[in-house]
Amino acid sequence: MDSLTDILKDKLKEKGFKLTPQRRATLDVVFGNKGKHLNTEEIYGFVKEKCPEIGLATVYRTLQLLEEMELVSKINLDDGCIRYEFNTHDDDHQHHHLICQSCGKIIEVELDLLDQLEQEIENTYKFKVIDHKVKFFGICSKCS
Amino acid sequence: MDSLTDILKDKLKEKGFKLTPQRRATLDVVFGNKGKHLNTEEIYGFVKEKCPEIGLATVYRTLQLLEEMELVSKINLDDGCIRYEFNTHDDDHQHHHLICQSCGKIIEVELDLLDQLEQEIENTYKFKVIDHKVKFFGICSKCS
DNA sequence: CTATTGTTTGAAAAGCTTTATTATATGAGA
DNA sequence: TCTCATATAATAAAGCTTTTCAAACAATAG
Numbered sequence: 466m467d468s469l470t471d472i473l474k475d476k477l478k479e480k481g482f483k484l485t486p487q488r489r490a491t492l493d494v495v496f497g498n499k500g501k502h503l504n505t506e507e508i509y510g511f512v513k514e515k516c517p518e519i520g521l522a523t524v525y526r527t528l529q530l531l532e533e534m535e536l537v538s539k540i541n542l543d544d545g546c547i548r549y550e551f552n553t554h555d556d557d558h559q560h561h562h563l564i565c566q567s568c569g570k571i572i573e574v575e576l577d578l579l580d581q582l583e584q585e586i587e588n589t590y591k592f593k594v595i596d597h598k599v600k601f602f603g604i605c606s607k608c609s
Numbered sequence: 610m611d612s613l614t615d616i617l618k619d620k621l622k623e624k625g626f627k628l629t630p631q632r633r634a635t636l637d638v639v640f641g642n643k644g645k646h647l648n649t650e651e652i653y654g655f656v657k658e659k660c661p662e663i664g665l666a667t668v669y670r671t672l673q674l675l676e677e678m679e680l681v682s683k684i685n686l687d688d689g690c691i692r693y694e695f696n697t698h699d700d701d702h703q704h705h706h707l708i709c710q711s712c713g714k715i716i717e718v719e720l721d722l723l724d725q726l727e728q729e730i731e732n733t734y735k736f737k738v739i740d741h742k743v744k745f746f747g748i749c750s751k752c753s
Numbered sequence: 754c755t756a757t758t759g760t761t762t763g764a765a766a767a768g769c770t771t772t773a774t775t776a777t778a779t780g781a782g783a
Numbered sequence: 784t785c786t787c788a789t790a791t792a793a794t795a796a797a798g799c800t801t802t803t804c805a806a807a808c809a810a811t812a813g
Contacts, residue, residue: 591750606735
């Protein structure tokens with residue numbers, strides 16, 4: 466029982482859910498592929514290696530559960546599938562993604578720098594910002 | 610033949626496509642519902658009023674075409690359907706969206722203020738930013 | 754005007770992701 | 784270990800989107 470499993474177990478317990486091998490294996494796969502932005506089908510493939518009897522529906526359910534518990538984050542690149550990544554942050558604010566329109570590579574940006582914009586939004590629109598999702602499309606260094 | 614149709618006709622001609630009543634009606638609907646963020650099914654419903662014999666597939670195809678020509682923009686709120694809005698800007702940079710997590714309302718923000726962040730990204734990652742999509746999640750003034 | 758060619762369309766089918774159903778299996782606490 | 788609510792696999796079904804295909808249509812050439 467490693468520390469990741471402990472965290473999972475605690476978070477599940479908080480909400481009255483159970484720790485199962487399927488949930489553990491799914492989190493392990495997302496955690497073990499940090500920076501890869503796997504889609505559900507790919508996650509299903511990897512999870513099957515550890516847990517061959519798991520069903521696709523369980524993977525979908527489990528990923529939704531993990532997202533509710535803020536252990537993973539959804540990324541939608543409008544390419545027809547949902548991708549997930551392990552959530553390395555403790556706070557709610559996600560990092561940004563750069564998406565190369567030439568090779569499709571996804572680069573993660575840790576800079577935030579949105580405080581000023583969010584402040585202005587809160588002042589102008591009286592809108593309380595809780596989270597944001599920011600994607601930049603362009604050309605990466607290799608492709609240009 | 611109004612000016613919107615002229616623009617559509619010109620853009621279609623540029624790429625070797627034809628101006629058809631279905632394409633015209635679809636653009637009219639998206640244009641006539643600025644600020645509404647309709648999904649494809651809703652657009653289909655409105656287009657049918659002018660063009661009762663139109664098929665759903667044609668609406669899907671037409672919206673893709675209009676997006677390629679940068680006359681409309683896709684918005685994905687991860688609610689299981691694709692939404693479109695009329696593209697009011699001449700340049701590539703889209704405005705931002707505020708999404709209320711309580712009532713679901715979508716508010717448009719014309720502030721950009723991302724220049725500094727984009728500059729920093731270009732310097733740090735040698736990534737040439739062409740476009741961005743920014744969504745803020747939170748609570749709107751009515752709900753708070 | 755008619756024939757030819759290529760585009761566009763509507764209807765239907767197929768595709769893909771996600772959700773619902775149900776009987777069975779299993780985790781967690783007593 | 785026993786009990787019971789939860790979780791699961793398998794399957795079916797739903798939901799949204801794309802593709803297929805034959806027919807309709809527009810543009811052009813002869």
